[in-house]
Amino acid sequence: MNLLKNLIINGPWKKHPVITAISVLIVILLIWGFWPQPVFVEAVEAKRAPLTITIEEEGRTRVVDRYIISAPVDGVACRQDLDVGDEVTQGQVLLGITPLESQVLDPRSRAQTEAQVAAAESALHAAEQQAEAAEASAKLAVIEHKRLKPLVAKGVISTDEYDKAATQVETTAAAQRSADFQVEVARYELEAAKTVLEYTTEDRLAAKGEPAVRIPVTSPIDGRVLKVTRECEGPVRTGDSLIEVGDPKVLEIEVDVLSADAVKIKPGMKVLFERWGGEAPLEGVVRLIEPVGFMKISALGVEEQRVLVISDFTSPAEQWQRVGDGYRVEAKFILWHEDDVLQVPASSLFRYKDGWAVFVVKNNHVERRVVEVGQRNGLVAQILEGVSEGEGVVNHPSDDVEDGVRVTGRL
Secondary structure, eight states, rough: OOOHHHHHOOHHHOOOOOHHHHHHHHHHHHHHHHHHHOOOEEEOOOOEEEEEEEEEEEEEEESSSEEEESSSSEEEEOEEEOOOOEETTTTOOOEEEEOOOOOOOOOHHHHHHHHHHHHHHHHHHHHHHHHHHHHHHHHHHHHHHHHHHHHHTSSOOOOHHHHHHHHHHHHHHHHHHHHHHHHHHHHHHOOOHHHHHHHHHHHHHHHHOOOOOOOOEEEESSSEEEEEEESSSSETTTTTTEEEEEEETTTTEEEEEEHHHHHHHHOOEEEEEEESSSSSEEEEEEEEEEEEEEEEOOOSOOOEEEEEEEEEEOHHHHHHTTTOTOOOEEEEEEEEEEEEEEEEEEGOOOEEEEEEEEEEEEETTEEEEEEEEEEEEEEEEEEEEEEEEEOOOEEOOOOTTTTBBBEEEEE
8 A cells, every 4th residue: 555655646747747748748648649530421311292203215306298299200200399498388389300211111011000000099998098097086076075074074084084185185186187198198009000001101201202200299288398309301211219298396305225224114104205396394194105116326325226106296296396297395204293202212212131121310320211112213212111201311421431330410
């Protein structure tokens, strides 16, 4: 006891107080340096908000019925006076072709020409039958729409069924117009086939001193000029493209998507078209997912299998009449949507065992929670179980964050 008292009274710190103070300070600093420090984290509150799952791809508009008018006979085409965008009417003469003097048809060639005329007549009859069927479908859709109108007012049927009936009216009307156009095309092809047979006689008359006949090339529909292949006068062969016409008021949108995404898209699915030039997005509906894919090289040089998805506008026509053929749009296919969904940032999720987990902040400490995840869109994820509304979860957890660790930062 006396030894301890002497050590305290006469210890070395009495003789070297500065060294003793420095040593004590170093010990304190070492203890403070190795003492576990709180990990800086950013916590985000789990909240309820609308959640939409979409597939976004670029697409372009195109005219539904495009007609490539070609030369019906060999000859010399006159100079083209029409420009792209000019309006044309059905039956309007677009240009004329002065036919070359043709050889007299031998029996085999004449039989072939007559067979082509007969085939064109049969195609015209088939197109007329299809037009009648399309007209009947359009009438049935109108009747169904009128029948459902009082029912939806009474609440007997849902608004969704009524909207589908209205969409069906527009779709069948477009199909009827397309079928009518096909009839005109078939009639035009029949006239072209008859022209080959008819003007062989005119050529023989011209050889005897009769003036050469200029064959008129007419427009099959009311529309606009989309492309002028030949502007100057010059010789043409049968089948050479001369001019393209179409009706830009009847548009559809083609979007090429990855084949893995195409299987998630269904006909009748809602589509939003953004960045088309207007202020508000346009609405549409998927009409067709083509059953054949194709390979496309991405900007990064990766080979991708893609599929064309064809959609129609459902927004009022006056909203998109400024859109023309070949215009760029960004299509957003709505796969899933709910207005009240408990969600957290997708960056707060991490793999744990065979599922997902998050770190929940409680009393400046984190607690690992196993959660059940529903829908995800890349930015946020739906939480079905494991986290309650208002609880804070760690966003972008680092390797330093573990269960029970003390944290600080944006809590």
